[in-house]
Amino acid sequence: MDNERRQKRWSLVLVIGLAGLTLLAGLWLVRAPSETAKDETWERIQREGVMRIAMDASYPPFEFTDENGNLAGFDIDLARELGRRFGVDVEFVIISFDGLYDALRVKRVDLILSALPFDTRLTEDFTYSHSYFNAGQVLVVREEEAEIAGVEGLEGRRIGVEWGSMGDVEARQLLRRMEFELYQFPAPAEALGALGEGEIDAVITDAISAYQFSRERGGIKIVGPPVTDDPYVIATLLNSFILQERINQAILDLSASGFLDELRMRWF
Amino acid sequence: MVVSTLRIRWKEVAGLAVRVLALVVVLAVAGAIPKPIITLGAPHTVETVNPKMGVHTRLTDEVEEWKIQRTLQLVREMGAPWIVEYFPWGYIEPAKGQFDWQHADMVVDHAVNQGLTVVARLDFVPEWARPKDTTFRYLDEEHFEDYADFVYAFVDHFEGRVDYFIIWNEPNLSFEWGYRPVDPEAYTELLRLAYGRAKEANPDCYVLNGGLAPTVAREGNEWGLSDLIFLQRMYDAGAQAYFDILSIHAYGYVYPPDDPPAENKISFARAELIHEVMVRNGDGDKKVMITEGGWNDHPRWTKAVRPYQRILYTVQAYEMAREWDWCEAFVVWSFRTPMPEKNFRDYYTLVTPGFILKPIYLEIQDYARGGVDWLLEPTL
Numbered sequence: 001m002d003n004e005r006r007q008k009r010w011s012l013v014l015v016i017g018l019a020g021l022t023l024l025a026g027l028w029l030v031r032a033p034s035e036t037a038k039d040e041t042w043e044r045i046q047r048e049g050v051m052r053i054a055m056d057a058s059y060p061p062f063e064f065t066d067e068n069g070n071l072a073g074f075d076i077d078l079a080r081e082l083g084r085r086f087g088v089d090v091e092f093v094i095i096s097f098d099g100l101y102d103a104l105r106v107k108r109v110d111l112i113l114s115a116l117p118f119d120t121r122l123t124e125d126f127t128y129s130h131s132y133f134n135a136g137q138v139l140v141v142r143e144e145e146a147e148i149a150g151v152e153g154l155e156g157r158r159i160g161v162e163w164g165s166m167g168d169v170e171a172r173q174l175l176r177r178m179e180f181e182l183y184q185f186p187a188p189a190e191a192l193g194a195l196g197e198g199e200i201d202a203v204i205t206d207a208i209s210a211y212q213f214s215r216e217r218g219g220i221k222i223v224g225p226p227v228t229d230d231p232y233v234i235a236t237l238l239n240s241f242i243l244q245e246r247i248n249q250a251i252l253d254l255s256a257s258g259f260l261d262e263l264r265m266r267w268f
Numbered sequence: 269m270v271v272s273t274l275r276i277r278w279k280e281v282a283g284l285a286v287r288v289l290a291l292v293v294v295l296a297v298a299g300a301i302p303k304p305i306i307t308l309g310a311p312h313t314v315e316t317v318n319p320k321m322g323v324h325t326r327l328t329d330e331v332e333e334w335k336i337q338r339t340l341q342l343v344r345e346m347g348a349p350w351i352v353e354y355f356p357w358g359y360i361e362p363a364k365g366q367f368d369w370q371h372a373d374m375v376v377d378h379a380v381n382q383g384l385t386v387v388a389r390l391d392f393v394p395e396w397a398r399p400k401d402t403t404f405r406y407l408d409e410e411h412f413e414d415y416a417d418f419v420y421a422f423v424d425h426f427e428g429r430v431d432y433f434i435i436w437n438e439p440n441l442s443f444e445w446g447y448r449p450v451d452p453e454a455y456t457e458l459l460r461l462a463y464g465r466a467k468e469a470n471p472d473c474y475v476l477n478g479g480l481a482p483t484v485a486r487e488g489n490e491w492g493l494s495d496l497i498f499l500q501r502m503y504d505a506g507a508q509a510y511f512d513i514l515s516i517h518a519y520g521y522v523y524p525p526d527d528p529p530a531e532n533k534i535s536f537a538r539a540e541l542i543h544e545v546m547v548r549n550g551d552g553d554k555k556v557m558i559t560e561g562g563w564n565d566h567p568r569w570t571k572a573v574r575p576y577q578r579i580l581y582t583v584q585a586y587e588m589a590r591e592w593d594w595c596e597a598f599v600v601w602s603f604r605t606p607m608p609e610k611n612f613r614d615y616y617t618l619v620t621p622g623f624i625l626k627p628i629y630l631e632i633q634d635y636a637r638g639g640v641d642w643l644l645e646p647t648l
């Protein structure tokens with residue numbers, strides 16, 4: 001009987017001991033990275049007070065050189081706001097698009113902010129931020145339009161696109177499963193102008209062209225979910241986890257505060 | 269006792285019989301598995317009004333055979349008889365003297381079956397032929413012979429199927445020269461060695477130099493050297509004897525194809541300036557092949573044009589190439605990529621990765637079939 005009780009006691013001690021060890025191991029696993037791992041990029045930015053940003057400044061209205069030779073655009077303003085929030089200066093490193101990732105890989109820059117589309121193929125090498133803009137194709141109708149709320153409402157309507165554009169490609173794909181009249185124009189502004197004049201009922205075009213037309217001439221609105229997605233993101237190295245976390249938080253804050261909408265209104 | 273032994277043996281025999289039967293069933297099932305469904309099929313020919321039309325197919329990283337075949341079918345159906353395809357040395361010869369021809373054979377066999385003429389671009393240095401921490405464009409003179417050996421093996425392997433070979437790519441750009449200063453004289457030496465080995469393998473083959481990139485960079489520029497200057501220095505180094513056709517790249521950027529060329533401007537008609545360099549060096553009888561070129565229709569890239577302009581310019585450029593008697597072919601960059609590139613490069617293609625035909629494909633096809641309304645700009 002004593003022997004049985006002793007065995008039970010030892011079993012209990014063993015179970016408690018193992019549970020304690022498991023708990024300690026768990027705590028170590030959870031706490032260790034934040035105590036020991038370093039974000040060298042973030043440390044360097046803080047130490048030197050400069051954040052180096054790679055971009056190809058040939059994509060207006062996101063980044064371009066204005067008539068005075070200064071960098072300007074949506075991404076320029078966003079980068080400066082990030083620098084202000086992080087308490088550092090920003091340095092723009094101008095590189096052709098083909099070389100952006102290589103520059104980040106060899107640490108010549110701290111991040112890429114350059115109307116950069118999310119690329120699933122590169123997620124093993126780089127970390128992407130939350131998207132700060134979706135440049136995909138959208139469906140545009142006149143402001144007073146009440147019946148067309150998405151592409152499903154295009155049946156039997158007159159649809160305009162820029163000839164040869166991705167909007168044209170999407171419209172031709174839709175024609176395989178529904179019927180509508182397709183009108184092709186030399187440029188998005190002409191298609192949107194025809195929409196405003198009532199010559200057509202809807203336009204499939206890229207979001208930036210739609211925003212630009214809306215700001216300049218008004219009378220139109222974007223309806224439904226985007227026809228295609230093309231999210232723009234900020235890329236950092238995998239081990240720049242603090243920098244990435246700060247960027248993500250900033251994007252959420254800037255979105256909630258309306259800053260990103262202000263930038264959109266400012267630039268397109 | 270005797271009965272028991274017999275019973276055991278009977279059980280063993282029965283067990284053996286079951287196993288043999290199972291093996292027979294497995295083999296029968298295996299034998300009945302359908303053969304690969306991708307076959308070459310009957311040979312085709314390309315029908316077109318313009319035999320100088322070409323396109324860069326970029327099948328290097330395309331894994332699935334049906335996609336390779338579908339791509340090449342679409343090229344034929346579009347009406348382009350020429351393709352340039354990239355065959356990376358590092359993929360084919362992963363160790364010195366060890367060759368893996370499987371993928372290259374697949375691409376070439378399907379292309380030939382579709383009636384296409386293949387121009388093979390050969391570069392991409394394997395790790396064993398370059399120092400650690402260098403890019404796959406880095407080839408020092410110590411390994412020039414290794415590259416020439418590869419050229420020999422490639423030309424020999426594809427004799428009867430491929431007759432055109434491009435030696436390197438854009439050697440007038442630092443990036444393509446392993447991020448070193450460009451070196452026309454060193455490149456000419458590489459061309460000399462490769463030319464000799466190619467002719468050794470197949471005396472009737474055509475050797476093309478690495479397509480020169482259009483750039484206005486002057487001497488001493490960190491990133492490259494003007495194609496016009498680079499070519500002159502190649503001639504000065506004796507390159508004339510080491511290529512049969514001059515390969516160049518002709519991008520239009522924002523200019524129409526017939527926009528007058530100038531040394532300080534990158535445009536499609538810059539090809540005429542290149543040809544003038546050849547004439548000045550007594551090499552005017554040789555043909556030029558534009559092995560890359562065309563326009564981009566990204567919505568916002570400053571070097572892009574509107575999609576309708578890209579359609580018109582591309583077809584007009586095919587027409588110009590047909591009229592240039594010194595031009596062998598104009599190969600548009602590029603037909604399709606296996607995956608979206610997720611940047612402006614997607615706006616160079618004619619077909620999406622998912623095989624959706626872009627309007628430009630359909631318009632080029634219409635032109636190649638004799639359509640004439642491609643001259644009209646769209647109106648409501």
